[in-house]
Amino acid sequence: MANLAINSILEKMTGKDKDYRYMATSDLLNELSKDSFKPEADLDLKISNIVLQQLDDASGDVSGLAVKCLAPLVKKVSETRVLEMTDKLCDKLLNGKDQHRDVASIAMKTIVSEVTSVTVAQRVLVSLCPQLIKGISDGMSTEIRCECLDILCDVLHRFGNLMTADHEVLLNALLSQLGSNQASVRKRTVSCIASLAASLxxxxxxxxxxxxxxxxxxxxxxxxxxxxxxxxxxxxxxxxxxxxxxxxxxxxxxxxxxxxxxxxxxxxxxxxxxxxxxxxxxxxxxxxxxxxxxxxxxxxxxxxxxxxxTDNMEEDTDDESHEEDEDDESADEYTDDEDxxxxxxxxxxxxxxxxxxxxxxxxxxxxxxxxxxxxxxxxxxxxxxxxxxxxxxxxxxxxxxxxxxxxxxxxxxxxxxxxxxxxxxx
CATH class of the missing domain: 1.25.10.10 (Leucine-rich Repeat Variant)
Incomplete structure (x- = not known):
């Protein structure tokens, strides 16, 4: 009976009316959050695909709810589904449209934070790590590199000790970014290397x-x-x-x-x-x-x-009235805000x-x-x-x-x- 209800919800999620899509996505989130809910094999594929589709919804409210659905969904579906979702999100991140990149990045971070099984984590990392390394290479745009570095930092913080085989490759890729012309890339690279160092x-x-x-x-x-x-x-x-x-x-x-x-x-x-x-x-x-x-x-x-x-600056304040014109002339030279x-x-x-x-x-x-x-x-x-x-x-x-x-x-x-x-x- 529960699966029939889910099918009805999924159908409404693909409708034309954004209000219906929002309410249906909210209903799905409620169902996924129930401890008793466990989708059948064919249904978990359908749910995963539609939730990923909703991430690109024109309505920000709908896509935001879809991101929230990922947290309980990761714990309900099979390892294969989690791996498929990770691969699809990576593709959106590296090759998708600019307007969808932010949501894809948030969705990826959600999956990384919700994976608790070592077995699932290891399977995900085998696929995810090479794609993130590709994403931080010099051939990518600054925006893509920043998003990939943010995700990689989360991955290293949680699973750095499971990635020993990739440590040297990761380290080399990250060290090369310390010389980036973009301050945003350098800042994130420092955080990534620090997270990696804990398990080096x-x-x-x-x-x-x-x-x-x-x-x-x-x-x-x-x-x-x-x-x-x-x-x-x-x-x-x-x-x-x-x-x-x-x-x-x-x-x-x-x-x-x-x-x-x-x-x-x-x-x-x-x-x-x-x-x-x-x-x-x-x-x-x-x-x-x-x-x-x-x-x-x-x-x-x-x-x-x-x-x-200097200490004598305070003593000089008595003569301020005599030097007001000079102060006005030099006002543009230096201010406390610049100090x-x-x-x-x-x-x-x-x-x-x-x-x-x-x-x-x-x-x-x-x-x-x-x-x-x-x-x-x-x-x-x-x-x-x-x-x-x-x-x-x-x-x-x-x-x-x-x-x-x-x-x-x-x-x-x-x-x-x-x-x-x-x-x-x-």
Missing amino acids: SDDLLAKATVKVVQLLKSKGAKPEITRTNIQMIGALSRSVGYRFGPHLGDTVPVLIDYCTSASENDEELRDYSLQALESFLLRCPRDISLYCDEILRLSLEFISYDPNF ISWKVRRAAAKCLGAIIVSRPEMLSKLYVEACPKLIERFKEREENVKMDVFNTFTELLRQTGNVAKGQVDVNQLRQVFISLLVITAN
Whole structure:
């Protein structure tokens, strides 16, 4: 009886009236969501085909409901049907009309998220992986590459450990996209490689790191490509954790060099470098020991990095009325909205915080060198940076309470702290 009702619903779904199609698709969604519903062999093919057809419906409401139908449908139909739907959606994605690509991408992500059986996943991946690799190749449009990278990121996040046979091919395909001229492609590529890295062998992880470091050392690289590769290093360390430790000797000196040698206008490069160093401190505490003093020096230097603002600017405000005409003339030259140096100060504060929480043996040194600098930065003009400064200072105080007796003279540290506050207040 249930199958007869489904046939009636499917017939209405192909009607000319969009309201009838919408109501019929809604009815199908309700039926598919019932635990008791299990279609017969011939019916699951019919349902699958019509739902895929509805994805291209002229009515956005109908196609949206069809996407929702896929989630329960994947769990109701046979493995063969799931594989067929995946292949058809890939074809829509790679060869279909532009207006249908977004829906096909969402539908594919839905199927990927709903496949729970390892057996089904393995069958789907055998077909899906080569098509996604094709979709991210240079011959495809930016839009197709972005959609395929989004899907691949989801696939790797869920099933990366089932794809070991394809890891090297995937890695090579993705590494080639780090040099794309399109920022949207590079951004998604970084996410994909990070997702892949979690299941890579040590050898392939080393290969990925060596390649990115080579790109970083390339003198002729465009600034935006260099920034992407620095982001890639940070993303790798966040993805694999302590496994990145053996590669710090190749990466840390490069990042420190970029921080110190970057031009005054390249705040993002410094920001990304400091973020990567923060990740190393938190995830590779043993292997980073050799570089902690240098990273501390760097953090203390850049927590005050504000090339467009000096302390005497506030004193100069008394003379604003006399210089109003000059200000009007230079108004177009620079505005606060263009100033992103705060990102560097924020990254430096967080990097300093990472040193504080991960290096208890450096607490005495931190009180002497970092505490005065943090108190000085309480005057920070950007509120979000000021909060990070406060959080870092609070963490310094908290770590003092966590230090075991005998490891550090806590009373001495408190006296240093009180003296610093008195000096700052005066």
